[in-house]
Amino acid sequence: MGGGGVALVWTAAAVVVGAVVLVLDGVVRWLHGLYREAPLGSEKRAQLPPGEMGWPIVGGMWSFLRAFKSGKPDTFIGSYIRRFASKDASLLADRMISAYSMINSQSVTLLVLLSVQGLFNLTSNHLAYTGVWSLAVGSSVRFGRTGLYRAFMFSSPTIMVSTPEACKQILMDDESFVNGWPKATVALIGPKSFVAMPFEDHRRLRKLTAAPINGFDALTSYLTFIDRTVTASLQSWSDHCAAGKQIAFLTELRRMTFKIIVQIFLGGADDATMRALERSYTDLNYGMRAMAINLPGFAYHRALKARKKLVAVLQGVLDERRASTAKGFARSSAVDMMDRLIEVEDEHGRRLDDDEIIDILIMYLNAGHESSGHITMWATVFLQENPHIFAKAKAEQEAIMRSIPPGQKNLTLRDFRKMEYLSQVVDETLRFVNISFVSFRQATKDVFVNGYLIPKGWKVQLWYRSVHMDNQVYPDPKKFNPERWEGHTPRAGTFLPFGLGARLCPGNDLAKLEISVFLHHFLLGYKLTRANPNCRVRYLPHPRPVDNCLAKITKVSDE
Numbered sequence: 001m002g003g004g005g006v007a008l009v010w011t012a013a014a015v016v017v018g019a020v021v022l023v024l025d026g027v028v029r030w031l032h033g034l035y036r037e038a039p040l041g042s043e044k045r046a047q048l049p050p051g052e053m054g055w056p057i058v059g060g061m062w063s064f065l066r067a068f069k070s071g072k073p074d075t076f077i078g079s080y081i082r083r084f085a086s087k088d089a090s091l092l093a094d095r096m097i098s099a100y101s102m103i104n105s106q107s108v109t110l111l112v113l114l115s116v117q118g119l120f121n122l123t124s125n126h127l128a129y130t131g132v133w134s135l136a137v138g139s140s141v142r143f144g145r146t147g148l149y150r151a152f153m154f155s156s157p158t159i160m161v162s163t164p165e166a167c168k169q170i171l172m173d174d175e176s177f178v179n180g181w182p183k184a185t186v187a188l189i190g191p192k193s194f195v196a197m198p199f200e201d202h203r204r205l206r207k208l209t210a211a212p213i214n215g216f217d218a219l220t221s222y223l224t225f226i227d228r229t230v231t232a233s234l235q236s237w238s239d240h241c242a243a244g245k246q247i248a249f250l251t252e253l254r255r256m257t258f259k260i261i262v263q264i265f266l267g268g269a270d271d272a273t274m275r276a277l278e279r280s281y282t283d284l285n286y287g288m289r290a291m292a293i294n295l296p297g298f299a300y301h302r303a304l305k306a307r308k309k310l311v312a313v314l315q316g317v318l319d320e321r322r323a324s325t326a327k328g329f330a331r332s333s334a335v336d337m338m339d340r341l342i343e344v345e346d347e348h349g350r351r352l353d354d355d356e357i358i359d360i361l362i363m364y365l366n367a368g369h370e371s372s373g374h375i376t377m378w379a380t381v382f383l384q385e386n387p388h389i390f391a392k393a394k395a396e397q398e399a400i401m402r403s404i405p406p407g408q409k410n411l412t413l414r415d416f417r418k419m420e421y422l423s424q425v426v427d428e429t430l431r432f433v434n435i436s437f438v439s440f441r442q443a444t445k446d447v448f449v450n451g452y453l454i455p456k457g458w459k460v461q462l463w464y465r466s467v468h469m470d471n472q473v474y475p476d477p478k479k480f481n482p483e484r485w486e487g488h489t490p491r492a493g494t495f496l497p498f499g500l501g502a503r504l505c506p507g508n509d510l511a512k513l514e515i516s517v518f519l520h521h522f523l524l525g526y527k528l529t530r531a532n533p534n535c536r537v538r539y540l541p542h543p544r545p546v547d548n549c550l551a552k553i554t555k556v557s558d559e
């Protein structure tokens with residue numbers, strides 16, 4: 001055989017191998033889809049949203065991790081939108097009617113008439129009809145991307161949801177949906193915390209724990225501590241940097257927000273306890289969105305070990321608290337969240353066990369510092385990188401300072417409420433950064449959303465990130481633009497940084513307060529100079545520069 005013949009044989013072999021791989025890939029995917037969906041029966045299967053189960057075990061996880069680890073998180077849902085939009089055509093009419101019924105539920109009949117009449121028979125009401133028609137079509141374009149996709153995620157058949165209307169419907173429907181965090185996450189946060197506890201327990205304990213962290217009086221009582229912690233932190237970082245050193249700004253902010261939340265929940269802690277808790281929380285978080293591989297060397301394995309340490313530290317604090325109560329020692333400090341959890345009784349007089357108290361505290365201490373620390377860092381970075389936004393925000397803070405009566409030493413909640421532009425900066429940071437990019441639910445019965453079936457028992461992922469980066473909701477979504485919030489009240493379901501409904505973040509006001517107090521002091525007296533301004537951003541578990549924002553904090557003026 002000549003050289004050309006050999007090349008031909010190799011090419012043919014490559015084509016055959018390629019074809020076999022493709023067919024095998026297709027068959028495996030098809031079989032996996034069949035295995036997961038066949039129990040529903042053919043009628044229900046036909047009503048599922050578009051999508052695919054992918055390969056067994058991994059499902060959509062590879063493309064999810066690839067997208068997030070390559071620094072292009074939006075390409076994950078983007079690929080579903082691209083691949084499955086066209087399969088939506090058959091449901092277009094249904095969807096138009098549901099779209100229109102949301103615009104005006106009393107006029108569905110009119111829309112059907114209009115669809116026929118408006119197209120073929122231009123009457124004297126033509127203009128009005130055209131308006132209604134284009135509204136319906138306009139809405140259906142968004143629905144045309146379906147907004148719901150089926151996939152196999154975190155070891156479960158899952159419906160991923162990416163439009164505001166669908167997110168809102170699910171988040172507000174406590175009858176049909178419960179929390180549905182992956183088992184691996186529940187094992188880390190705690191099976192007896194809010195992420196997995198029964199509905200009634202959640203309602204009772206949420207009420208007990210949310211009241212002391214929200215509302216005017218609660219926030220007022222924390223403001224002085226927050227203010228002092230912020231000013232002391234900024235001062236010590238700038239002292240440190242004045243000696244030619246740098247700080248990992250994000251790490252320091254996480255420590256600062258942790259100190260605040262530990263004060264609120266445990267009445268403070270000594271330095272050693274604080275460091276031990278903090279280190280463990282870092283490991284816990286890194287394992288949160290990783291593959292649940294419990295083998296040495298993997299993030300999830302380290303996270304499980306970190307949880308054990310957290311349990312041990314909090315058990316120690318709880319034992320001490322119970323022992324001193326038993327000895328009849330009165331507590332010198334104010335009642336904190338641990339005291340409240342020890343004291344609370346249900347309607348049958350039952351108190352919480354240690355493991356229940358510890359799981360609730362692990363959850364709160366985690367939720368209460370990670371997101372606030374990250375958002376504070378990003379807001380500071382965006383302010384520093386955008387001089388016109390910085391100048392406008394600073395001018396507002398200076399005006400507030402001028403309005404403070406001479407006798408007043410610290411900021412008050414009234415001052416905070418005057419920070420309108422700063423609030424826009426924080427909202428835009430929350431939208432843009434998407435610290436909680438997804439949330440998890442599970443259907444307790446068959447439910448229809450956007451005309452598609454979410455089967456009983458299936459998991460639901462609410463993609464808050466997709467809503468916030470949707471150019472039909474937020475024009476030019478990749479631009480950091482606080483002005484978009486000027487006089488703008490977001491439609492329900494379009495702004496979900498803190499979720500919505502019964503699971504709405506109970507720390508939302510506290511978080512905004514902490515972030516604003518920090519930015520207030522930063523704007524008035526400090527400057528951030530990053531060591532690596534173009535540092536790569538890692539998106540899991542939360543968006544952060546890989547150098548943890550290595551930087552110098554410089555004091556530029558006394559406030």
Ligand code: HEM
Binds near residue numbers: 195368510
């Ligand atoms: C910028 C800061 C914060 C962000 C972006 C944030 C975001 C969120 C989101 C999106 C949820 C809802 C998850 C879902 O839909 O299932 C949530 C729940 C929660 N957050 Fe926050 N959070 C922040 C700060 C805080 C703070 C300061 C605390 C505590 C004081 C806190 C405590 C909680 C708790 C306990 C839950 C669970 C609520 C439940 O299941 O009933 N968060 N948070």
